[in-house]
Amino acid sequence: MKREDTSTCTSRVRHFFVINPVCFHRRRDIDEVAAEIHRFFGTRDETGEAFPEYAVHISRFPRDAIGAIRRYAGAAPVGSPLRVYAVGGDGILFDCLNGVVGLPNAELGTIPYGMENSFYRVFGQNDKNIFRSLKAQTSAVSVPMDALYCGSNYALSYCLIGLESLSNVSSRSLKSRHGFLRRNMPELFHVMNVYFNYLGMLMNRAVFKQTYRMWVDGEDWSGAHAIINIVNTPMHSGNRAIVPEAVPSDGWMDVLCSGNANMFGVFRMMLHYMRGKHAEHPDLFTHKRAKKVFVISESPLMLDLDGEVFYDKYITVETKPGVVRIIAPVGAADEADPGAKI
Numbered sequence: 001m002k003r004e005d006t007s008t009c010t011s012r013v014r015h016f017f018v019i020n021p022v023c024f025h026r027r028r029d030i031d032e033v034a035a036e037i038h039r040f041f042g043t044r045d046e047t048g049e050a051f052p053e054y055a056v057h058i059s060r061f062p063r064d065a066i067g068a069i070r071r072y073a074g075a076a077p078v079g080s081p082l083r084v085y086a087v088g089g090d091g092i093l094f095d096c097l098n099g100v101v102g103l104p105n106a107e108l109g110t111i112p113y114g115m116e117n118s119f120y121r122v123f124g125q126n127d128k129n130i131f132r133s134l135k136a137q138t139s140a141v142s143v144p145m146d147a148l149y150c151g152s153n154y155a156l157s158y159c160l161i162g163l164e165s166l167s168n169v170s171s172r173s174l175k176s177r178h179g180f181l182r183r184n185m186p187e188l189f190h191v192m193n194v195y196f197n198y199l200g201m202l203m204n205r206a207v208f209k210q211t212y213r214m215w216v217d218g219e220d221w222s223g224a225h226a227i228i229n230i231v232n233t234p235m236h237s238g239n240r241a242i243v244p245e246a247v248p249s250d251g252w253m254d255v256l257c258s259g260n261a262n263m264f265g266v267f268r269m270m271l272h273y274m275r276g277k278h279a280e281h282p283d284l285f286t287h288k289r290a291k292k293v294f295v296i297s298e299s300p301l302m303l304d305l306d307g308e309v310f311y312d313k314y315i316t317v318e319t320k321p322g323v324v325r326i327i328a329p330v331g332a333a334d335e336a337d338p339g340a341k342i
Helices: 027-042 064-074 090-100 120-122 134-139 161-176 179-183 185-201 263-272
Strands: 014-019 055-060 084-087 105-114 144-149 151-156 158-162 211-214 225-231 253-259 285-290 291-303 306-327
Touching: 014 027, 014 090, 027 055, 064 084, 064 090, 084 090, 084 134, 090 105, 090 151, 090 306, 105 120, 105 225, 134 263, 144 158, 144 291, 151 306, 158 161, 158 285, 161 225, 253 306, 263 285
Parallel strands: 014 055, 014 084, 084 105, 105 306
Antiparallel strands: 144 151, 144 306, 158 225, 158 291, 211 225, 211 291, 225 253, 253 285, 291 306
16 A cells, blocks of 8 residues: 655644543553553653643543544644544544544544454554554554445445344444453354354345345346445454455445355355455355445345444445545554553
């Protein structure tokens, strides 16, 4: 991914951290993260100049971050650069994205602490410490990224319909009820959960036989689909590269669908699907890069937008090229700096 240094100057930017408390096991963990932010911004750089204004906000409920970001931005001088950091998982990143879009001179960063942290992996790094480095985050450049626009919401990674959406909601429900799964849900457990959900779908004819009226850039894709994935990035489903071709900065979204089958066919399909091998099996999957998708269903659709669930019978999803600038601290972390990581 090409990175261009057109971000705002760090010495003039305001920093706003939004912490999702649900992503931490104890209140003490939240306090430690907040304290590290205060220590970092309380220091001075080599020239003796103090860091600019910053604030820490603890999110109180879903979508709370949107209003908090807008209030903080509104209190700043006109045109003041702003960096917003989502401290948690993909859910709080979703909230912060919807708070940042439309704000002039605003950039968005992700500091991964959640149950699901798929988005930061698009930079080719699997090291959370790089993205937890305050020094790296505050000094890194930002890059323009596309987003999916569905209804009145923006999503950075995906819009899932069908079995995948049901499976993700089931996995999150299990994690929320069982602490040991929430802390570290084994990848094998997630894969097994997907298969069990497929089995449950096969037992439920109303779900298994559900048909959709669907158009992808005007092309009619109507029919019965077990999976409808509309994605901006390769990663989802337990941080797996399900659609490896997807690029979040090319102005396109990727649409992947699979038809329904008998029990043997479903498990064969899932074997290739979970490994990101759909391109090798055109008899099982349909894939296309697109700009706009319409989906209509007689039964309510369960939409999974970056981990947030919505219900509707009619949706439109379109790509919004370069709608947000994302902070990209790849390789910039200084592991030797004890005050740089949270």
